[in-house]
Amino acid sequence: MNDDWRRALPAEAFTGRGRVLLSRASVPAALLAGGAPAGAQVRPDGAAAVDLMLQDGAIAAVAPAGTLAADAALDLGGRQVWPMLVDMHTHLDKGHTLGRAPDSGGTHPGARDATSADRRAHWTHADLRRRMDFALASAAAHGVAAMRTHLDSHEGQAETSWAAFAETREAWADRIALQAVALVPLDSYRGDYGDRLADLVADHGGLLGGVTRAAGGAHGDGLDDIDDLLDRLFVLARARDLQVDLHVDEAMRADALPHVARAALRHGYEGRVTCGHCCSLALLPEAEMAETIALVAEAGITMVTLPAVNMYLQDRQPGRTPRWRGVMPVAELQAAGVRVAVAGDNCRDPFHAYGDHDMLDTWRQAVRTLHLDHPIADAPALAGPVPAAAMGLDAGLIAPGRAADLMLFDAWSLDQVMARPQSDRQLLRGGRAADSRPPSYARLGG
Known part of the structure; x- marks a missing residue:
């Protein structure tokens, strides 16, 4: 196959109907169920040489390369094929406010204040829908199958944001599976608003969440009653059978994570809690880190690291080069x-000025930042089956019976996937050739 390989995709074959064979594909074994x-031959980088039979928009069979046959076939010649990826920590309500919101200075307190100002001034139902739709169009063009978004759910804002999300989720249901989490400072659960918010979240089928700091405060400060507040949150969640997803310790020095793990154990929430960020964990003395990680493992907590945003925010001081990476100790966990x-976290807003909702780009950054390579074979799972399983979704894996939601790359190995942005990737949704062009910024007004 020559350099114009994408032209070899016969439009009449890739309609999502009938049988089509993708022969001699190279798929990371970490992205194959089982x-x-x-x-099948497996390369040193962990990619398996396979044939993929598609039938009526689903994957009908996965077999060693060269063993399947069909009248309609595309010989990939060893090119990489991946499932669409999963972004389980985003902020669709904040996204694409850069230039409109006040400048944050690139710091966490600055971003918090700038976002609050923008929220008070602009976050109407129409504004939220417009920006969420743009974000999802971007994600869809990059091959994202599912997203979990945190929604700022402050009193006076929550009803508007959750209603806009509900409409957006319905509008995108055939392309991207969406989940939402309530995001408020943890002390918001002290009063009766906690009950009302939990009811709202339950009505929308969401997750209960928050950030382990006080309103207007910083991580590590101002929550002397953190255990009482966590108990309150877990009681609200259990009464409504809601899972929990928290922003935890997004700072160099903070110690909420052990409190969260103990709360999960107290309330029988093992395996039902997600914690994002946990930046300070990487800076603990080794013995204390190991003790905390053991507690996290006992509580069955899913951890989400967000390298692009935390490298942007953490340890930023004017005129000084940052000294650390702001990410959690993934290998030890x-x-x-x-x-x-x-996961991707923020996109073009005060918390992160860049991004395009591209989970492949997020994964590539994570591999480099966290040294997930050498060997690289297991790394793809962190953006596919791992978040999909945490979200309870059939996504992020290639397997018989699953939808033929695939990304085809002009790359033969994982190092080649890493080396280029893969902006020419070809998408198949339900076995149908899909548009991979991101939306124009004109949709946001330029």
């Missing part, structure tokens, strides 16, 4: 049996 099929995912 790993590489018996008899995985070694303890903790489920860890990577």
Whole structure:
């Protein structure tokens, strides 16, 4: 196949109907349910040489390369094929406010204040829908199958944001699976607003969440009653059978994570809690880190690291080069049996000035930042099956019976996937050739 390989995709074959064979594909074994099929050749980078049979928009069979045949076939010649990826920590309500919101200075307190000002001034139902739709159009063009967004749910804002999200979720249901989490400072649960918010979240099928700091405060300060507040949150969640997803310790020095883990154990919430950020964990003395990680493992907490945003925000001081990376100790967590995912977080807003809702780009950044390579074979799982399992979704894996939601790359190995942005990727949704062009910024007014 020559350099114009994408032209070889016969439009009449990739309609989502009938049988179509993708022969001689190279798929990371970490993205194949059950790993590489018996008899398939596996490269040193962990990619398996396979044939993929598509039928009526689903994957009908996965077999060693060269063993399947069909009248309609595309010989990929060893090119990489991935499932669409999963972004389990985003902020669709904040996104694409850069230039409109006050300048944040690139710091966490500055971003918090700038976002609050923008929220008070602009976050109407129409504004939220417009920006969420743009974000999802971007994600869809990059091959994202599912997203979990945190929604600022302050009193006076929550009803508007959740209603806009509900409409957006329905509008995008056939392209991207969406979940939402309530995001408020933890002390917001002290009064009766906690009950009202939990009811709202339950009505929308969401998750209960928050950030382990006080309103207007910083991580590590101002929550002397953190255990009482966590108990209050878990009681509200259990009464409504809601899972919990928290922003935790997004600072160099903060110690909420052990409190969250103990609360999960107290309330029988093992396996039903997600914690994002946890930046300070990487800076603990080794013995204390190991003790905290063991507690996290016991509580069955899913951890989400957000390298692009935390490298942008953490340890930023004028005229000084940052001294640390702002990410959690992924290798140590995985070694303890903790489920860890990577995610995109903020996009073109005061918390992160850049991004395009591209989980492949997020994954590539994470591999470099966290040294998930050498070997790289297991790394793709952190953006596919791991977050999908945490979200309870059939996504992020290639397997018979699953939708033929695929990304085809002009790359033969994982190092080649890493080396280029793969802006020419070809998407198949339900076996149908899909548009991979991101929306024009003109949709946001330029």
